[in-house]
Amino acid sequence: MLQLFMPLGFLGFVYREIKSSMANIENLFDLLEREPAVRDADDARTLQVEHGRIAFEDVVFNYGDKRSIINGFSLGVEPGTRVALVGASGAGKSTLIKLLFRFYDPVAGRITIDGQDIREVTQESLRRHIAIVPQDTVLFNDSLLENVRYGNPAADDDAVREAIHAAHLDDFVSQLPEGLLTRVGERGLKLSGGEKQRVAIARAILKDAPILVFDEATSSLDSHSEQAVLSAFRDLAQRHTTLVIAHRLSTVVDADRIVVLRDGAIAESGAHGDLLSRDGEYARLWWAQQARETVPA
Numbered sequence: 001m002l003q004l005f006m007p008l009g010f011l012g013f014v015y016r017e018i019k020s021s022m023a024n025i026e027n028l029f030d031l032l033e034r035e036p037a038v039r040d041a042d043d044a045r046t047l048q049v050e051h052g053r054i055a056f057e058d059v060v061f062n063y064g065d066k067r068s069i070i071n072g073f074s075l076g077v078e079p080g081t082r083v084a085l086v087g088a089s090g091a092g093k094s095t096l097i098k099l100l101f102r103f104y105d106p107v108a109g110r111i112t113i114d115g116q117d118i119r120e121v122t123q124e125s126l127r128r129h130i131a132i133v134p135q136d137t138v139l140f141n142d143s144l145l146e147n148v149r150y151g152n153p154a155a156d157d158d159a160v161r162e163a164i165h166a167a168h169l170d171d172f173v174s175q176l177p178e179g180l181l182t183r184v185g186e187r188g189l190k191l192s193g194g195e196k197q198r199v200a201i202a203r204a205i206l207k208d209a210p211i212l213v214f215d216e217a218t219s220s221l222d223s224h225s226e227q228a229v230l231s232a233f234r235d236l237a238q239r240h241t242t243l244v245i246a247h248r249l250s251t252v253v254d255a256d257r258i259v260v261l262r263d264g265a266i267a268e269s270g271a272h273g274d275l276l277s278r279d280g281e282y283a284r285l286w287w288a289q290q291a292r293e294t295v296p297a
């Protein structure tokens with residue numbers, strides 16, 4: 001999902017980066033070669049977000065082959081709430097997020113934000129209103145300060161510092177040889193998975209979009225790092241309508257609603273306690289993960 005962060009004016013920088021570095025080169029070529037699958041309607045309007053309510057209405061989708069991936073998915077995400085998407089690998093969680101960003105259009109049904117069909121608004125305005133914390137954050141060969149500023153290139157240094165503080169990165173920064181001016185990325189300091197995710201959270205804080213998507217890392221972070229990521233994320237999520245793709249159920253037990261996807265449709269949905277007491281698919285996934293996490297490696 002690198003392209004979500006990639007305003008067109010940034011491509012010159014990207015080319016310079018390709019010339020000067022081998023960092024993430026596959027991702028960058030992927031980005032540059034990507035044909036747009038959708039285009040703005042001729043009369044596309046600017047998305048207006050007052051509350052940030054998301055609605056998936058009977059959404060059906062496939063990737064162009066016969067296999068149906070999303071099968072009549074309906075979900076309302078109320079403003080300011082946190083909804084977790086969980087389910088087996090391949091159930092369609094990432095696909096739903098790609099549809100929300102309008103990388104593809106549904107075959108049937110629609111997705112609205114505050115009542116506006118996302119096919120009727122410009123992609124630029126749609127993506128401006130959504131911040132994403134991806135699984136794997138791309139760092140450019142530049143200082144930590146500039147890497148965070150990427151969330152909002154117009155932000156001044158104080159705003160970037162505040163975002164870094166709010167993303168629980170102060171302790172990390174205080175240990176760096178040149179503080180915020182320390183160079184990171186392929187030719188600089190390597191960051192751990194948890195530190196990179198907190199950089200992504202700091203970028204999302206700076207972007208200050210009303211809708212937030214958090215794609216939890218599949219590989220587990222060490223528990224200290226995971227707690228730092230989760231508490232930074234929870235602070236941020238309080239002020240946003242939030243969708244989380246969760247791989248570890250323990251990280252979303254306090255979500256307002258957990259949606260269990262199976263074959264592109266909702267198998268079950270509810271709060272953690274309700275779902276556990278129903279003793280269905282969620283309870284099975286929960287107990288299976290608990291068993292795995294308590295067995296010593």
Ligand code: ATP
Binds near residue numbers: 092095
């Ligand atoms: P995971 O937890 O492993 O990330 P997921 O629930 O996010 O899985 P998706 O990535 O949405 O699942 O994939 C749903 C299905 O769509 C899978 O069977 C996958 O192989 C297929 N799929 C995903 N992307 C594409 C694509 N670009 N072209 C064709 N099929 C795809």
